[in-house]
Structure formats: C-alpha cells, structure tokens
Amino acid sequence: MTTQAVADPHEFVRAQIRWRWSEVVFWLATLLPFVLAPNYLVLASQIAITALFAMSLDLILGYAGIVSLGHAAYFGIGSYTAGLMSAHGWGEPLTGLAAAAVTAGISGYLTSFIIARFRHLALIMITLGIGLVLVEAANSASWLTGGFDGLQGIHTWPILGKFHFDLYGYTAYSYALIALFAIFLLARRLIHSPFGLALRGIRENGARMPAIGAPTREHIRTIYTIAAIIAGVAGALLAQTTETVSLESLGFQRSADVLVMLILGGTGRLYGGLIGAIVYMVARDQFSGLNPQYWYFWIGLLLIAVVMTLPNGILGGLSLLAARIGKRS
C-alpha cells in the first residue's frame, strides 16, 4: 500500500466550492437567447422563472430529502401577493418581489412546523393535502382572488422607473434572468456552507443526525422557509411579467410539473432544476400544437424511461459519463 502525502483538507473543501468551467459556460449560454432567439424571449423569461421555482424545490427535495407534492402553494402565494398589490394600485416590481418573499416566507415558516414533524407517506400526503386545501380556499375566496377567472387589472410599472416591459420580452427576460442568477448565487453559497453540509447529512442519514447533536427539525424548518421564499419570488416574477395570476399557479398541476422537471434534470445538484426546466419547457413549447392528452403520454413514457435508465436525471447521466471518460483517459 502506497503512503500518500496527506492531502490538505482545506484544499479539498476549497476545490469543492470552486466554480467549474461548465458552470461559467452555462451562465454565459443564458445570454444567448438575446442574440440567437430574440423572438422567444417571452418563453425564455417563463423558463427562467420556472427554473427558479424548480431550484427552490431542489433545496428541499434534493438536499433535505423532503418530498413535497404541494410546493406550488408558495409559488401561488407569491404570485397572488404581487398580483394583488398591482391590482390595487401599487405596481412597482421590486417591492412586489419583496412583499411576495415576505408572505411566502411567513407561510412557509408556519407550515414548516408541521412539515418537520412527519416523514414518509404521511409527509407526502400532508404536503399534497395542504396544497389542495389552499386551491379550494383560493377558489372559494373569489372576492379576493378572482376565483376561476383569476386576478384582473395587474399592471407592472417599469423597473427602477426606467425599464419598461416591452412586447418582445426583452425586459422580462432580463429581469427574470437577473433574479434567477442572484438567487442562484445565494443558493450556491448555502449549499457550500455548514448548513448545506447539515442538509446533506439529513438526506444521507436522517437517523444519525440527532446522534451527533443536530437539531434536525430546526434545520428542516429553515430550509423549508428559504425554499418557500424563493418559490414565492418566482411566483411574483410570473405575475409581474405576464400580468396575470390564476388558480393554476397554486395548483397540483404546477407542483407535479416542477417535480417532473427536477427529476428529469437530476436532484441534489442545484443545476438539475434549471436543466430540467429548460428541457421540459422547450419540449412543451415545441409540441404545443399537440393535444394535451398526447403530451402526457410522452411525459409518462419519459418518466418511465428516466427512472429505468437515468435515475439521477440528465445531470446524473452526464456525471456518470464524465466519470467513465475520466477513467479511460
């Protein structure tokens, strides 16, 4: 057995945190739509918003291991907050985002007390139940939410007073992309912080955590609240850029779609939600002429294929490939 010099532990940790060139390429590529596909900037802004939402789900699912079928609740709360503010006369976007973050954050914080107490099937059903109850409640409270027809009269003011929302989506995409990138930077920090390590500990072996003195429930409450805030911001972005809010922003469909996107891209890698959102929404746009029934047929097949061949999603498959190439060279 060869005795190697003991690698400097600090260097190892630093190496984990360093930006990879693939990440730099990815973010540069997000600027491409401005140049290559200027007709698709509206779609691009929707993708950026959905990617942000998917990333927030990754924080609780991929990192803390909480399977939630009701995460759209916070997206919807953020959406309605921003929408209601605008519909009642205050359409300033940045304060709208802040308000959405606050309402979604408080809702997430309160719910987190329930979420942290349960596991397995009970937890999945509770997240589902809360989501469903919220949709029905929003439907019933149509005086507030506009019910089935959605909120009317949303008008988003120019950002910082200068940048008007144009028909081509130039402003919308810039706005959404900047928000996505800024929050991504924060999320990346979180992943590489002691808290991120604790989350991975919970995911890897939740039973061991109390045995090393970790207050697991507190950790779960914190990450759940953070994920709710991010989802709320994403919802607000959607409300502001599309100037519509409807029940489907809260609904099960949205929760399920984002889960599919995250699985497609690969959980627990932070970029999985982003990749998954891009692939899913581009595909959906390309096949938008198709009868929705057939869309779900192909998604069903895709899910089966992904689970059977690429359980860690696209990114998982890519890293396996990279490892194999690395072994050969």
Next chain:
Amino acid sequence: MPPVFGVIFDGAAYGMLLFLMSVGLSVTLGMMNFVNLAHCSFAMLGGYVTVTLMNALGWPFLATLPAAFIAAAAASVILERIFFRRFYHASDLEQCLLTIGIVFVSIAAAAYIYGTDQQPVQLPPYLRGSVHVLGLDLAVYRMFLIAIAMLITVLLVVTVETTRFGAQVRAAVNNQRMARGLGIDVDRLFATTFALGSGLAGLGGALAIQMVGLDPSFALTFLIYVLIVVSVGGLGSIAGSFAAAMLLGVSDIAGKYYVPAIGAFLIYLVMLALLMWRPTGIFGRR
C-alpha cells in the same frame, strides 16, 4: 327519518367504493413498501372493460364485474413482471415516478381509445331506481354496492384470518425479513396479493361508473382519494382501510350536503387532521 340517515347511507356507499379501490394498495404498500400510484389505473381499466363489454358486446352488467376483476388482475401481473419487480428496493421517489409515468400513459391511452367524455352505462332494470324504506328513498344501486362490498369484505377478513394464505400475508406485512426467514415465498405472495388487490380495484372501477362516472382522468382524480384512505387508515391494514374509507366517504357526502361552501375540501381537512394526530394511520404501526 331525518335526512342524516340518507346522508349516512350515501356516505357508506361511497365509502364502500373507496374501500374496494384502496384495500389492495394498502396491503401491498404495507407488505412491500412499494408505492404503486398506478393503482387507480387498474380501477380505470376495470371500468373501461365493463363499458366495452356492455356497450360493444352486449354483456349483462353483472357478468362484466368478474371480467373487470380478472382483466385488472391480469394487467397488474404483466406490469409487475415487466416493471415493478425491479423497483422493490428503489427509493420511494423512484417508485412514485415510475408508477406516475404509467398513470400518464394509461390516461392518454384511454383518451385515445375512448375519447374524453364520460362513459354511459345502462344499468339493468332491477338495479335502477330507488326503494322507499322507513321514510327514505334509498337508491337500489347503492344498496347493491354496499351489499357486494360487504360480501367482499367478509371474504377478505375470512381469508386473512383463517386461511394459511392469509396468515402468510399478515406475517409478510408485519415483518418481511422474518417471513422470508420462515420460508415464506414473499415474492410470489406479493405477486398474488398484488394481483388480488389490483383486481379488487378493477371491480371497484366497474362499480364506480354509476356513482361517480368514468373518464380518462379517473386514474388521477381517484388516486388522491385512495391515497388519503391508505395513509389515514394505516399501511397494510384492512381494518384501517375500511375505517378510513367509511370515515372519508361519510365526511365527504356529509360535507357537501351540510356545508357546501367548504364541502369540496372538507375531505382534505379531515385527512390533514387525522394524519397529524396519527401519522402512521389510524391502524398503522407506530
């Protein structure tokens, strides 16, 4: 008689239906911890088998019921062999996704073959209408439904409590590793139980047409209710499924009747309350 008894009667009928559709999932979940979200696709299959046999081939309604059971059971055996078998030790999430994928495909297939409208079914004359009993108008079909479900419940309980097969099922649900250690072929037991449970779901689907209608989204809309019954009742517990199904059936009907404003989501509130009180289900293992 005050209308509350009518509500209880309707609730019981709905509950029985939920029970038939849920008991299979509860037992297989409890035995193998395999999250089969495609369970209601088997129910839907049973429904469409009944529709096809009656409308296209002119079979009498009662004769289609065993056919629905067998078709669903057979389909489950095929799917179990091809797909499910490899995922018994996979994570919950992977099992969910695999079976949801199957649900999506089944919904699309049903829409393609049958279209998206509700399927009409002509009940035989002796099952139509209602009977006047003690001041209440009780629908004959619902009485029939309750009767069949009770019969099946009794059969299930007798099988589980008195036969060797039932004892093996109880052992495997209780402690799979130990059951294997005792020489019980748990894999074959599971395949059999899975087929039975799916068959029951198919039967439930056939019986449900008259009560709640049948269209391709059935596989998803009912899944939610079935999951509620299973999680509230406790995994692997027939008694739990029965109790939960009745509770939810009656709450749902009562809610829609007495408090229509929140009736639609009373069932979710009841589920949330029950799950928070007993996370592993009313009869679940602590």
Next chain:
Amino acid sequence: MSENALAVSGLNKRFGSLVVASNVELSLPQGVRYALIGPNGAGKTTLINLITGMLRPDSGRIFLGDGDITIFSPDERVRRGLVRTFQINSLFPHLTALESVALAVCERRRVAETWWRELTAYSSEIDEAHEILSALSLAAAGNRVTRELPYGQQRLLEIALALATRPKVLLLDEPAAGVPRDESKDLFAAIAGLSRDITVLFIEHDMDLVFRFASRVIVMVGGRVLLEGTPAEIASDPQVRAVYLGKARQDLGQVRAP
C-alpha cells in the same frame, strides 16, 4: 453532589407482552470503563436506545451527572455530552470522512445553521475534524467518500463522529463487531486512547476487549441486570456460565484475566 457520570434507575420498557427492560439500575462513576454483556436479545441495545432517548421508557429516570435528562430529546442529550455509536454503522455514505466529522464539529459549535458563509471560512472546524481523524489514524482517508472506505475504517469513523461531539459519557455498541482481525489493531488503539475525561460503557461480545478495557462488567439477561462485578468475578460465576452456553462458556473459561 453525585459523582456518577451516568445513572439509571428503575427503567422499565415493554412492547405489549414483551418486556425489554425490567427495573434496570446502573451507575457509572466518572472516568470508568464498564462493559455490558449478555446473550443476544438480552436488551443491551434497547437499554442504549432508552438511555439516549431514541426510545421512551415506560417508567424510570436517567441522570447525566446531576441533571435529570429523562424527558430530553436525543439531540439535546448529545449536546449535554451523552453520545453513542451504532452497532451497525450509521454513517453518511456519500460524504467524505472529513465532511462527516466536520459536520459533527459544526453542529457542536452551533454554526451549522449559518447558510451565508462558505465552509472554507470555517478553518478551525476543519482543522479540528482533521485532528480527530488523525488521532484515529484516519487522516489519509479524510477525502475519501465514506462508502468506499474498508469496514474497519468505517467502524473507526463511527467512533470519530462520536468523539467530534466532545462526549462526557460514551456508549459504544459493539465497536469491534464485524471488524476483521487484521483491522482491529487501530480500533483497539482508539479505544485505549480514549481520554479519562470520558466515561465509557461498551457493549461487547468479544471477551478480549472486555478483559482488556473494562474495570467492571454488567451482565444483562432478558431485559434485567443479572449481576455486576469485576471481569474475573464474572468469568468464574456459575450463573453467567449457565447463561452463555457452549462455545462462549469455553471462551470465558479460557481467557486469562490480565
């Protein structure tokens, strides 16, 4: 003022008609090394679960030093210095050994909730984790992912995790279990090297370990404490021999007291 590091009195627990703990009394003075032995199913691991709070007793009290910890949560007990290792490795498969220990250190230092600073800024925590690994001859394995480590090193990592919490009382559940003979040297050295500030109770079947390290042996059978005594007393006791039939009885007879 009690001089016991850990004391348990009147502990009872049953599952239906199965009694797993019956009126268990135990006291560990500061700094001792006691062994807990007994046939399989005697309730030894259950007792550890009761003491650490993973199981709630039907009745009885548990004292850590002066404080009554009977109602405290498991992680609260760990923060007060009561720590256990697991008979079957309970590690973080995809974390490296260093990350695992660093996590325990961060939790102890209460910095695990800070999400806005990167781990690289916590150099003293990383250094401490590295020192703990080095003390257990695991320094070279630090950057390897846990699931790739050989079993003996995983067992050492199990102890490293416990040490990272700076325990006052350490409960080792069969530390040598499953460790092949050629890898057990480091393990024994690790146990021998445990500071005298730490009070140790270990469950073991390996009589070598018991005789080498324990000053006192507690025998449990069927959920109750059968008797206590020095290793020599226990080895020659006829009741204990009766309890351990066959090969084990021969082991007890053959091992020479140090």
